[in-house]
Amino acid sequence: MAPSALIEQAFAPAAASIRDGNIPAAVLGIVTADGERAVRWAGHAQIEPEREIVSRETWFDLASLTKVIFTTTRILDLVEAGRIALDDPLVRVIPDLRQYDMNAAERRLTFRQCLAHQTHLPGVEPLYTYGQDPNTLRAFILQRVWQAGPPVYSDINFMLLGIAIERITGQALIDQPLPEKFSFRPDPNLCAATEKDTWRGRVIRGEVHDENAYALGGASGHAGLFGTIDGVLDFAHSPFDGSALSSDSIKAIRTRESDKRTVGWEGFYPGWHGGDSCSPDTIGHTGFTGTSLWLDFERGLAWSLLTNRVHPSRHKDSGILALRRATGEQVIALFDRR
Incomplete structure (x- = not known):
């Protein structure tokens, strides 16, 4: 079954979260090792001060996916x-x-x-x-x-x-040079809004949400990168075909340095944000703004869920952990039924 046949059901937890008012918007992308992909989106890139609909081309503050x-x-x-x-x-x-x-x-x-x-x-x-x-x-x-x-x-x-x-x-x-569909200086008009920030006194849109990265000039090693879902999926597919990293580097990001960590990434463990159905050979990462990315090497499957869950405020229970886990479980269950 191609990702296009999975995406609607896999997006169901995100759709419910938007409907219940937990998050303003979500974009889910799935890509397989052979390069097939599908994307589904819904909700609002911004609800304050004015409502704007999210799209496949919306740029998200990727937060710690920068790492x-x-x-x-x-x-x-x-x-x-x-x-x-x-x-x-x-x-x-x-x-x-x-x-x-x-x-x-x-x-x-x-x-x-x-x-x-x-x-x-x-x-x-x-x-x-x-x-x-x-x-x-x-x-x-x-x-x-x-x-x-x-x-x-x-x-x-x-x-x-x-x-x-x-x-x-x-x-x-x-x-620094970046691949297409990534930027440290995105067009704010193309971005999903994040928080109505009390420190900066405005709704943050097109500038990094993380205060430390902002104070460091807009980009840091831990945060500052913006990207679209297709940019993230391009990146996610690259370890499968070896187009971006050498075999030694791919081995490094897949090899445990501790119970939960590889070089740069989080490795699968029960209870993590990616869902318990991931194979042991899965790595992933999350971002505070509501972003996440997962690569299951055993299945040859990757998925990314991008949300602006901190808009207009981080000080609420968005249910992001449960949403990420439910999405991962759905993606894998549907993929395994092919």
């Missing part, structure tokens, strides 16, 4: 090019990291550890509350004496990786 689509991929490209190795310490390219303490733990962090979230760094820090000068904030990230703790999913890991990419390439993240 896998851009940052992880770019780091692996640099590894393939011989510019760095995964087990190199960050100080190879950021020699000023914790430069006032040569014995600081941060100076021993490697690219692999940051990609797999196997560091002592905290999950998040409200950096934007310290100011909005991007260069000063980057210096703060590099010189901060971070409180040590057990490994957690950490935005700070990917902020450091973003700084590393800038140092290696000599180019700001916001100016």
Whole structure:
């Protein structure tokens, strides 16, 4: 059964969520290893201050999908090019990291550890509350004496990786080349709105929702990327045909670095957002704004659900975990019945 025959039923949980007022809009895309794809969408790209209908061409703030689509991929490209190795310490390219303490733990962090979230760094820090000068904030990230703790999913890991990419390439993240249908500077009129932000005093549309990424200049290693569903599906298909990554890089994103993490990605575990029917050889990632992407290598199947669940406010129960899981279960059940 082709994805086009699956998409209507697979979209049913999202359609119900829109109907119940839990999320404004959703776009679901499915692509198989042989390149067949289907897309279904419904709802509103914006409901405040004016209503606008979502479409297949709507650009979404991908939030932490930036970590896998851009940052992880770019780091692996640099590894393939011989510019760095995964087990190199960050100080190879950021020699000023914790430069006032040569014995600081941060100076021993490697690219692999940051990609797999196997560091002592905290999950998040409200950096934007310290100011909005991007260069000063980057210096703060590099010189901060971070409180040590057990490994957690950490935005700070990917902020450091973003700084590393800038140092290696000599180019700001916001100016980095991107595939078609991705951008750090999208046309706001083409974008789904996110939050009515009390800090910025407006509905956010076409600028990154994440406050830290905004304060860092609009793009960071952890957030800032925008894209359309077809851009995400193009990316999702690339590991199946080897068009974007080498076999070594594909192996890296599929190989566990911990119970739940691979290089850059989350690996399948019971109870995760992708649904329990995923094969053990499935990787995925989510974004705070309501985005998600899943690649099941055993089935040769990938799907992405893009929503603007934080519009007009994050401070509500959108039911996004249940929606993602229900969507994954539907996609897989229908695919397996072919």
